Amino acid sequence: MSASAVTQESRSESAWATFRRGISLSPELKAGLAGTLGLALIAMIGRAAVPVAVQQGIDRGLGVQTGHLDMGVIATVVGITALILVVTTICGYFMMRRLFTVSETALANIRVRTFRHIHDLSMLHQQSERRGTMVSRVTSDVDSITQFIQWGGVILMVNGGQLVVTTIVMAFYSWQLTLVVLAAFLPAVVVIKAFQKRLSGAYAENRRRIGVMLGAISESVVGASVIRAYGVSERSGAKLSATIDDYQQAQRRAMRISVTSFSVGEIASALALASVVLVGVRFGVAGEITFGEMTAFLFLVTLFIQPVQIATEVLNEAQNAVAGWRRLLDVVDLEPDVADPAERGVDLPEGPLDISFERVSFSYPVDGEPGPRVLHEVHLDVAAKTRVAVVGETGSGKTTFAKLLTRLMDPSEGRVLLSGTPLTDVRFASLRSRVVMVPQDGFLFDATVAENVRFARPDLTDAELEQAFTDLGLLDWVQGLAHGLDTPVGERGEALSVGERQLVALARAYVADPDLLVLDEATSAVDPATEVRLQRTLDAVTRGRTTVAIAHRLSTAQAADEVIVVDKGVVIQRGPHDELLTLPDSVYAKLYASWLEQTR
Amino acid sequence: MAGQTAGDAPAKPEITGRDVLARGARVMWRGIRDEPRRFTTAVLGSCLFGALVIGQAIVVGWLVDELIQPATTGGDVTAGAMALGATVLIAMGLGRVAGIFGRRLGAGFMQFALQARYRHEVTRRYLQLPVSWHQRHATGTLLSNANSDVEAAWFPVAPLPFAVGTMFMLVVAVGVLFSVDWALALVGLVVFPVLFVMNVVFSRRMAPRQARAQHLRAEVAAIAHESFDGALVVKTMGREDLETRRFAARAGELRDALISVGRLRGLFDPLMESLPFLGTLLALLVGAWRMDQGAIGLNEVVQVTFLFTVLAFPVRAIGWVLGDLPRSVAGWDRVEHVLQSTGQMPYGAQDLPGSGAAELSFRNVDFAYDPAQPVLRDVTFTVPAGRTVALVGPTGSGKSTIATLAARLLDPEQGQIALDGTDARGLSSASLAHAVALVPQIAFVFDDTVRGNVALDRPGIDDDRVHEALATAQADTFIARLPEHLDTQLGERGTSLSGGQRQRVTLARALAGQPRLLILDDATSAVDPRVEARILASLRGSAQSTTILVVAYRRATIALADEVVYIESGRVIATGTHERLLATVGGYADLVTAYEKAEEERERDRLYDEASAAEQEEEVAA
CATH class of the missing domain: 1.20.1560.10 (ABC transporter type 1, transmembrane domain)
Known part of the structure; x- marks a missing residue:
C-alpha cells in the first residue's frame, strides 16, 4: 500500500461500513451492550409517560367527557407518572454510566493501539506523514469518536427510542393522525438527507483548511528565529492570516448549510402540528378521538419533533466523527511494510556479526510508485569485528545503505544478511538489541541527560552511567553541565548545542552495547578535537564489534579498517585508506584531496 | 520520562468551582464586546x-x-x-x-x-x-x-x-x-x-x-x-x-x-x-x-x-x-x-548609516539562558568592516550563542553589541534585517517555493539575484534538476531536500539579501567537503563588501578568515591570526590540528607495527 494512502480523504466508504469496521476493531464497545440498551429502553418510556398522563388526567380526571372533576384520579395519575419518571431517571443514570465507562475504556485502548501501530509503521511511512497528522490520529480523532459515541450514541439511542415509543403511543391513540404526522415529515427527511451530502463536503473542506492553517501556525513557531532574523514577520503574518480567514470562510459555509438543513425540520414540525389540528378536528367531530387523546397528540407531536431535530444535529457531528474514525482505521489497517517477523522469526546468532549485501537495490517511493534508484545492485561483504567507513558525495546513497543495514527499510530487490541470517527473518527484539544506529540528528527527549541515556537501558545505575561517559572520554563534559547528568536537555534537546546533543545520542547508543553499531554522521557537529578523541575511545570500546560509520569527515575513514566508497548508488571502491589513496585519480583520492585542502 | 506539556507556562490559577462562573462570564462578556x-x-x-x-x-x-x-x-x-x-x-x-x-x-x-x-x-x-x-x-x-x-x-x-x-x-x-x-x-x-x-x-x-x-x-x-x-x-x-x-x-x-x-x-x-x-x-x-x-x-x-x-x-x-x-x-x-507575554525585544528607530561592509563589535558581553549556567562571560572582540573572522571553540563553548547575539535574535545581559559603532538595540527592524544575515546550524525551510524561500519577497531581490545567490551557495545544480526549478514547492508539503541541500538553500537566502554582515553558524556541516570547498571559494570570490563572522572547525574555512577568535567555556581565550594562535594557544592548536595529529599518530602506530612485525620476523628467522 502506498504511503499516501493514509492521508486520502476521498474514500467512498459509507458511514455504516466505517462504523462496523470500527466496532470490529474495538469489540469492547459491545460489552454489556444489551444491558445498556435495556436501560435505555426503560429510560425512553419516561418520555412518553407524560403525554399519556396528560391524556388520562384530562379524559378521566378533569371530566371533559363526564363533566365531573375528580382530584383523586388526577393525583393518582400524577403520582404514578412521577414514580415512573423517577425510575426512568435512575435507569438513565445507569445507562449513561455504563456507556461512558465502556466507551472511554474501549477508546483508551484504541488510542494506545494506534499509537503503537504508528511506531510499528516503517520509517518511510512515518516520514510521509506530517507529524501533526500522526498526533491527531491518537488525539483529536479518538476524541471525535468518543464524542460521537457518547453524544451521538446516547442521543441516537434515547431519541431513536423516543421516536419509536412516541410513534407507537401516537398510533395507539390514532393511526390516521400518526400517518398525517409521518407524511408531514417524509419530505423533510428526503431534503435533509440531500443536505447531509453537501454538508459532509463542507466539513471535508473545513478539515483541509484547518490542516493548512495549523501548518502555517507551526511554521511561524518553529521558524520564529529565521522570520525575525530576516525581518519578514509581516510576510509570514500575512500568509498566516490568510489561512485563518480561509478556515473561517469554510466554517461559515458549513454553518449555512447546517442551519438551512435544520430549518427544514422546523418547517416540517409546523406543518405536522397544523395538519394534526386540521385532521384531528375532523376526527373529533366524527367522534373518533377524545379530547384528552387529541391533546396528548399535540404533546406527542412535539416529542416527535424534538428527536428529529436533535438527530439532524447529531448527524452533522457524526459526519466529523465518522471521518475521524475512518482516518484512524486507515492508519490501523495499514500493514507495516517493514514488519517484525515476531514468532515466525529467528534471533541473530550469538557473537560478532558480519554483513552481506546481496545484489541490493533500492528506490524511494514517489507518490506510491518506485522512484529513481538510489542504490544499484550493491554486492558487499563485511567481516565481523571490522570497522568500516562509508564515504561518498551528498546524495550518493550512503544513508540509504545505513537504513537498509539496520532494517529501517527493506531493499526493493536483493537482500541484506547479518551473519548469514536474512534481516527480514530476524525478530525485532533481537535485531534492535544487537544492531543500533545513531542517526545524524541526535534526537533527545525532553528529560535529563541521564534519562536520555537510560532510554537505551532503563536499568542503568548512576555509577554505570558515569562509567559510560568515562569510557567515552566525556565525563569532563558532563560534569561541566549545570547539573551534570541531571541537566535537563529541553524540548528535542534544544537546551544543548547541536554537537552536545550528538554526544548524548552517542552515549545512548554506546550503553545499548550492540554487536553492530551504525553511525550516520553521528559526530558531524562536534569539534575536531572532541571528534578525534571520541574516535579513539570509540575504537577502543567498539573493538570486538562491527562498526559502520557513514562520514563526510574523512578523519573517520582514515581510522577505519576499511573504506567503502559509494558513488551514484554503486560501490566503486573499497579497501583500507592507504591502499585506496594509491589510485590517484579515483573518487576517493579526489574526496581526500579536498578534505586535506580544507583541514590543512 | 517527565511529561512536559506545560513547559514553563505560567502556574495556572487553579480553576475552582467558585469563581469559574464569574470568570467565564467575563470571558463571554469580552466576546460580546x-x-x-x-x-x-x-x-x-x-x-x-x-x-x-x-x-x-x-x-x-x-x-x-x-x-x-x-x-x-x-x-x-x-x-x-x-x-x-x-x-x-x-x-x-x-x-x-x-x-x-x-x-x-x-x-x-x-x-x-x-x-x-x-x-x-x-x-x-x-x-x-x-x-x-x-x-x-x-x-x-x-x-x-x-x-x-x-x-x-x-x-x-x-x-x-x-x-x-x-x-x-x-x-x-x-x-x-x-x-x-x-x-x-x-x-x-x-x-x-x-x-x-x-x-x-x-x-x-x-x-x-x-x-x-x-x-x-x-x-x-x-x-x-x-x-x-x-x-x-x-x-x-x-x-x-x-x-x-x-x-x-x-x-x-x-x-x-x-x-x-x-x-x-x-x-x-x-x-x-x-x-x-x-x-x-x-x-x-x-x-x-x-x-x-x-x-x-x-x-x-x-x-x-x-x-x-x-x-x-x-x-x-x-x-x-x-x-x-x-x-x-x-x-x-x-x-x-x-x-500578555512581555519579554518583548523592541527595535530602535535608527537606520544603520552608510553602505557596504559593516563592522561588528562585542564589548564585555555576558549572556545566560539559565541564570545558573552562564554561557558567555565578558566576551569582547571586533570584526572589522569587510574582514572575515572565524569563531573557533570546542563543542558547547558558546559559538552559536555569539552568532545568535550578533544577529540580535537575543540581547546580552551585560555589555554591548554594535554594528558600525551603533548599538544593535537602537537599530530598526528593517535596517537590522537588511544589514545582517544569519545562516543557522540547522536549516529552516519554509513551506514555499524555492524562489519564495530564497527571496522571501524582500524588495530588490529578483530572479537574477536568486539565481546568483543559489550559484554562490552551490545550490544551482540541484535546483535546476527539480521538476519546476524555482517554482518547486519545498517544505512540509513539498519536495524534501537532504540536509546538505537545505543548508545550501538557507545559505542562498542569506546571500540574496547582500548583507553587510554575514554570520555563518557552522552552516555547511551537512555539506560534503568538495561542495563545501566550492562554496567557500565562491564566497571568497563574491564577498566584495561583506563582513563575515564564521563559526568553523575546518582549516579551509579558518584559512578564509583574516583573524580568529578562539573561545572556551564562554570566554574569549585569544584573538589573532591563525598562525599566531596556532603557535601560542595550546587549546586552539589541539582543536584545529586534531585530524593531522590523529593521522600522524596512526602513521606512527603503523610504522611501529610494521617495524615490530619486521623485528618479529627477524627473530623468527634468527
Missing part, C-alpha cells in the same frame, strides 16, 4: 424563537378552546377557525425558522469570528515575541494555544445566545403564567429556579473534572508529539514497548478522568430531562385543583402543561453554556498568557 452586532442578531433571533415557542403554547390553548373541545364534545367548529389555526401554526413555524437563522448564524459567525480574531492576535504575538521567549516555550504548547485553546475559549459562544433567549423566554413564561393564574405561576417560580440552580451546581462540580481531563488531554498529545518526533530513535533502539507503556499510562489517566466527567454527566442529564416533566405533572395537578376551584378553564390547564413541555428542551441550553465555561476559562487563561 468584540462581536456586538453578531451577538445582538443571535440574541434577537433567539428571543424571537422563544417568544414563538411560548406563543405556540398560547395558540395550542386557544385551539383547544376554539376547535378541539367543541369538536370532541359535539360543539360547533367553523372552517374559518380551522383555517386560521392552521395558518397561525405554519406562520409561527416560519417565524421560528427566521429565529433559528438569526440565532444560529449569528452565534456561529460570532464564534468563528472570535476564533479567527484571537488566532490572528495570538499568532501576531508569536511573530512579535523575541527568540528568547520562543526558546522558553514548547512548540506543542504554542500550537495548541493558537488552536485548541482559542477554540475552547469560545466554545460556549455557540449556545450562549440560545441560553440568553431561553432566559428571556422563562421570564415571559412566568409572566404568561401569572396572567393565567398565580398558583400556576408559583409552579413555574419553583421549577425554573430549580432548573437554573441545578445547572449552576452541575457546572461548578464539573469544572475541576473538566480541567483535569483537559490537562491530561494536552499531556497525552505532548507525549505523542514527542514520541513521533523521535520515532527514528525509538525504532533504532527498539523501544516501542517502553514508549507505548509511557503513552498508555497517561492515556489511562485520561480515560479515568473522562469516566469521572461522564459519571457526573450521567447523573445530570437524566435529571435535567426529568425535571421539566415533573413540572408538567405539577402543573397538571395544580391546574386541576385551580379548575376545581373554578379559577381557570380547561384550555388554560392544557396551555400551561404544554408550556412546560416545550420549555424542557431550551432550558438545557443554559446548561450547555455553564457546562462549557470551565473549559473556556482554562483555554482563555492560556490564550491570555500569550497575549
Whole structure:
C-alpha cells in the first residue's frame, strides 16, 4: 500500500461500513451492550409517560367527557407518572454510566493501539506523514469518536427510542393522525438527507483548511528565529492570516448549510402540528378521538419533533466523527511494510556479526510508485569485528545503505544478511538489541541527560552511567553541565548545542552495547578535537564489534579498517585508506584531496 | 520520562468551582464586546424563537378552546377557525425558522469570528515575541494555544445566545403564567429556579473534572508529539514497548478522568430531562385543583402543561453554556498568557548609516539562558568592516550563542553589541534585517517555493539575484534538476531536500539579501567537503563588501578568515591570526590540528607495527 494512502480523504466508504469496521476493531464497545440498551429502553418510556398522563388526567380526571372533576384520579395519575419518571431517571443514570465507562475504556485502548501501530509503521511511512497528522490520529480523532459515541450514541439511542415509543403511543391513540404526522415529515427527511451530502463536503473542506492553517501556525513557531532574523514577520503574518480567514470562510459555509438543513425540520414540525389540528378536528367531530387523546397528540407531536431535530444535529457531528474514525482505521489497517517477523522469526546468532549485501537495490517511493534508484545492485561483504567507513558525495546513497543495514527499510530487490541470517527473518527484539544506529540528528527527549541515556537501558545505575561517559572520554563534559547528568536537555534537546546533543545520542547508543553499531554522521557537529578523541575511545570500546560509520569527515575513514566508497548508488571502491589513496585519480583520492585542502 | 506539556507556562490559577462562573462570564462578556452586532442578531433571533415557542403554547390553548373541545364534545367548529389555526401554526413555524437563522448564524459567525480574531492576535504575538521567549516555550504548547485553546475559549459562544433567549423566554413564561393564574405561576417560580440552580451546581462540580481531563488531554498529545518526533530513535533502539507503556499510562489517566466527567454527566442529564416533566405533572395537578376551584378553564390547564413541555428542551441550553465555561476559562487563561507575554525585544528607530561592509563589535558581553549556567562571560572582540573572522571553540563553548547575539535574535545581559559603532538595540527592524544575515546550524525551510524561500519577497531581490545567490551557495545544480526549478514547492508539503541541500538553500537566502554582515553558524556541516570547498571559494570570490563572522572547525574555512577568535567555556581565550594562535594557544592548536595529529599518530602506530612485525620476523628467522 502506498504511503499516501493514509492521508486520502476521498474514500467512498459509507458511514455504516466505517462504523462496523470500527466496532470490529474495538469489540469492547459491545460489552454489556444489551444491558445498556435495556436501560435505555426503560429510560425512553419516561418520555412518553407524560403525554399519556396528560391524556388520562384530562379524559378521566378533569371530566371533559363526564363533566365531573375528580382530584383523586388526577393525583393518582400524577403520582404514578412521577414514580415512573423517577425510575426512568435512575435507569438513565445507569445507562449513561455504563456507556461512558465502556466507551472511554474501549477508546483508551484504541488510542494506545494506534499509537503503537504508528511506531510499528516503517520509517518511510512515518516520514510521509506530517507529524501533526500522526498526533491527531491518537488525539483529536479518538476524541471525535468518543464524542460521537457518547453524544451521538446516547442521543441516537434515547431519541431513536423516543421516536419509536412516541410513534407507537401516537398510533395507539390514532393511526390516521400518526400517518398525517409521518407524511408531514417524509419530505423533510428526503431534503435533509440531500443536505447531509453537501454538508459532509463542507466539513471535508473545513478539515483541509484547518490542516493548512495549523501548518502555517507551526511554521511561524518553529521558524520564529529565521522570520525575525530576516525581518519578514509581516510576510509570514500575512500568509498566516490568510489561512485563518480561509478556515473561517469554510466554517461559515458549513454553518449555512447546517442551519438551512435544520430549518427544514422546523418547517416540517409546523406543518405536522397544523395538519394534526386540521385532521384531528375532523376526527373529533366524527367522534373518533377524545379530547384528552387529541391533546396528548399535540404533546406527542412535539416529542416527535424534538428527536428529529436533535438527530439532524447529531448527524452533522457524526459526519466529523465518522471521518475521524475512518482516518484512524486507515492508519490501523495499514500493514507495516517493514514488519517484525515476531514468532515466525529467528534471533541473530550469538557473537560478532558480519554483513552481506546481496545484489541490493533500492528506490524511494514517489507518490506510491518506485522512484529513481538510489542504490544499484550493491554486492558487499563485511567481516565481523571490522570497522568500516562509508564515504561518498551528498546524495550518493550512503544513508540509504545505513537504513537498509539496520532494517529501517527493506531493499526493493536483493537482500541484506547479518551473519548469514536474512534481516527480514530476524525478530525485532533481537535485531534492535544487537544492531543500533545513531542517526545524524541526535534526537533527545525532553528529560535529563541521564534519562536520555537510560532510554537505551532503563536499568542503568548512576555509577554505570558515569562509567559510560568515562569510557567515552566525556565525563569532563558532563560534569561541566549545570547539573551534570541531571541537566535537563529541553524540548528535542534544544537546551544543548547541536554537537552536545550528538554526544548524548552517542552515549545512548554506546550503553545499548550492540554487536553492530551504525553511525550516520553521528559526530558531524562536534569539534575536531572532541571528534578525534571520541574516535579513539570509540575504537577502543567498539573493538570486538562491527562498526559502520557513514562520514563526510574523512578523519573517520582514515581510522577505519576499511573504506567503502559509494558513488551514484554503486560501490566503486573499497579497501583500507592507504591502499585506496594509491589510485590517484579515483573518487576517493579526489574526496581526500579536498578534505586535506580544507583541514590543512 | 517527565511529561512536559506545560513547559514553563505560567502556574495556572487553579480553576475552582467558585469563581469559574464569574470568570467565564467575563470571558463571554469580552466576546460580546468584540462581536456586538453578531451577538445582538443571535440574541434577537433567539428571543424571537422563544417568544414563538411560548406563543405556540398560547395558540395550542386557544385551539383547544376554539376547535378541539367543541369538536370532541359535539360543539360547533367553523372552517374559518380551522383555517386560521392552521395558518397561525405554519406562520409561527416560519417565524421560528427566521429565529433559528438569526440565532444560529449569528452565534456561529460570532464564534468563528472570535476564533479567527484571537488566532490572528495570538499568532501576531508569536511573530512579535523575541527568540528568547520562543526558546522558553514548547512548540506543542504554542500550537495548541493558537488552536485548541482559542477554540475552547469560545466554545460556549455557540449556545450562549440560545441560553440568553431561553432566559428571556422563562421570564415571559412566568409572566404568561401569572396572567393565567398565580398558583400556576408559583409552579413555574419553583421549577425554573430549580432548573437554573441545578445547572449552576452541575457546572461548578464539573469544572475541576473538566480541567483535569483537559490537562491530561494536552499531556497525552505532548507525549505523542514527542514520541513521533523521535520515532527514528525509538525504532533504532527498539523501544516501542517502553514508549507505548509511557503513552498508555497517561492515556489511562485520561480515560479515568473522562469516566469521572461522564459519571457526573450521567447523573445530570437524566435529571435535567426529568425535571421539566415533573413540572408538567405539577402543573397538571395544580391546574386541576385551580379548575376545581373554578379559577381557570380547561384550555388554560392544557396551555400551561404544554408550556412546560416545550420549555424542557431550551432550558438545557443554559446548561450547555455553564457546562462549557470551565473549559473556556482554562483555554482563555492560556490564550491570555500569550497575549500578555512581555519579554518583548523592541527595535530602535535608527537606520544603520552608510553602505557596504559593516563592522561588528562585542564589548564585555555576558549572556545566560539559565541564570545558573552562564554561557558567555565578558566576551569582547571586533570584526572589522569587510574582514572575515572565524569563531573557533570546542563543542558547547558558546559559538552559536555569539552568532545568535550578533544577529540580535537575543540581547546580552551585560555589555554591548554594535554594528558600525551603533548599538544593535537602537537599530530598526528593517535596517537590522537588511544589514545582517544569519545562516543557522540547522536549516529552516519554509513551506514555499524555492524562489519564495530564497527571496522571501524582500524588495530588490529578483530572479537574477536568486539565481546568483543559489550559484554562490552551490545550490544551482540541484535546483535546476527539480521538476519546476524555482517554482518547486519545498517544505512540509513539498519536495524534501537532504540536509546538505537545505543548508545550501538557507545559505542562498542569506546571500540574496547582500548583507553587510554575514554570520555563518557552522552552516555547511551537512555539506560534503568538495561542495563545501566550492562554496567557500565562491564566497571568497563574491564577498566584495561583506563582513563575515564564521563559526568553523575546518582549516579551509579558518584559512578564509583574516583573524580568529578562539573561545572556551564562554570566554574569549585569544584573538589573532591563525598562525599566531596556532603557535601560542595550546587549546586552539589541539582543536584545529586534531585530524593531522590523529593521522600522524596512526602513521606512527603503523610504522611501529610494521617495524615490530619486521623485528618479529627477524627473530623468527634468527
